Amino acid sequence: MKQGRVRKVFPGGNTAYGFYSFYDQVIGPEARRIFILKGGPGVGKSTFLRILGEDLLARGYDVEFLCCSSDNGSLDGVLIPALGVALMDGTAPHVIDPRWPGAVDEIIYLGDYWDEAGLRSHREAIVKLGRTIAQFFASAYRYLAQAKLLQEESESYYTASGALPPSALHRAERELTEGVFQGRNHHGSASSRHLFASAITPDGCVHHFATVFGASTQRFIIRGGSKAARSRLVERVYHEALNRGYAVEAFHCGLVPDYLEHLFLPDLGVAVITTHEYHRFPPQPADRLIDLDCLVEWQALAPYQEDLNEAQRRFAAALDPAVAFIRRAKKAHDEMESYYIPNMDFEGINARRRQTLERILAYAREDG
Numbered sequence: 001m002k003q004g005r006v007r008k009v010f011p012g013g014n015t016a017y018g019f020y021s022f023y024d025q026v027i028g029p030e031a032r033r034i035f036i037l038k039g040g041p042g043v044g045k046s047t048f049l050r051i052l053g054e055d056l057l058a059r060g061y062d063v064e065f066l067c068c069s070s071d072n073g074s075l076d077g078v079l080i081p082a083l084g085v086a087l088m089d090g091t092a093p094h095v096i097d098p099r100w101p102g103a104v105d106e107i108i109y110l111g112d113y114w115d116e117a118g119l120r121s122h123r124e125a126i127v128k129l130g131r132t133i134a135q136f137f138a139s140a141y142r143y144l145a146q147a148k149l150l151q152e153e154s155e156s157y158y159t160a161s162g163a164l165p166p167s168a169l170h171r172a173e174r175e176l177t178e179g180v181f182q183g184r185n186h187h188g189s190a191s192s193r194h195l196f197a198s199a200i201t202p203d204g205c206v207h208h209f210a211t212v213f214g215a216s217t218q219r220f221i222i223r224g225g226s227k228a229a230r231s232r233l234v235e236r237v238y239h240e241a242l243n244r245g246y247a248v249e250a251f252h253c254g255l256v257p258d259y260l261e262h263l264f265l266p267d268l269g270v271a272v273i274t275t276h277e278y279h280r281f282p283p284q285p286a287d288r289l290i291d292l293d294c295l296v297e298w299q300a301l302a303p304y305q306e307d308l309n310e311a312q313r314r315f316a317a318a319l320d321p322a323v324a325f326i327r328r329a330k331k332a333h334d335e336m337e338s339y340y341i342p343n344m345d346f347e348g349i350n351a352r353r354r355q356t357l358e359r360i361l362a363y364a365r366e367d368g
Contacts, residue, residue: 176237202329
């Protein structure tokens with residue numbers, strides 16, 4: 001049997017606004033079943049999700065792994081698009097509760113498999129670690145907020161100098177839009193799905209572009225210029241796609257979710273991807289490159305170049321401690337897990353996972 005295709009995205013991120021969630025975008029109202037996993041750290045939610053997803057991949061199903069932005073080795077969910085089934089970690093900071101209990105959603109409570117007496121004996125240590133983790137994330141988010149302000153400082157020099165002329169950006173927008181759609185319209189129902197393709201994690205800025213855009217047959221790569229200018233081009237294609245009746249997957253900036261950074265149009269097999277030093281995606285020979293640096297009037301920007309360089313240096317200086325605090329939060333979280341792991345009935349959890357897999361496969365049999 002042919003192995004299914006794996007795709008990795010981030011449904012939530014550590015941003016300048018704190019933890020930002022797109023968990024409500026994982027699967028739409030057409031969902032057949034949504035399993036919501038509840039339970040503390042170290043109870044086996046990520047392992048439950050990973051093994052179940054790998055079982056389905058081995059059976060030939062395409063699977064989307066929903067990666068955790070706060071732990072590079074963990075999953076926060078699994079989506080099986082062909083079956084309309086999703087499984088998601090519903091614990092903080094991305095609390096998820098059933099919207100249509102029984103009819104669509106159900107809770108799998110892994111707390112049924114822990115030794116409560118054993119955990120109570122570590123109550124003080126667990127509570128203290130929880131407070132420590134919260135403090136580390138709060139500090140990380142303050143530094144990310146600083147990074148956002150410094151990014152805005154960088155943008156201000158492009159605006160003040162007029163180094164990216166509106167007329168040149170209009171031409172770039174038009175050429176990109178014409179290249180993507182080539183005069184085509186779609187007579188289906190327009191829809192959008194919003195996620196992150198990259199995230200700020202304990203290992204720094206991480207992306208899984210190769211899996212996110214692996215199904216694309218044509219790619220447009222945007223680089224250079226300012227962040228606002230790159231996002232402006234992406235937004236133009238996004239709105240044009242909806243106006244023409246296409247489904248769109250829209251991927252937001254991992255630092256400032258207000259910005260759109262990438263698109264995938266599954267009906268056309270087209271991806272629009274921005275690349276810069278924090279998530280590089282080198283263009284391949286078949287890709288179409290839109291280099292906004294070619295539009296910059298460098299002489300107009302010259303009086304601000306030193307200030308721009310300093311803002312970019314200070315941006316990196318704010319990002320580094322943010323990542324360090326997220327890494328410290330993960331270390332504290334790992335320590336908290338060490339109290340839960342010895343007090344879990346993993347044989348019981350494995351049996352529950354196999355039971356859940358059989359239920360999912362039963363949906364497949366219903367489809368014939």
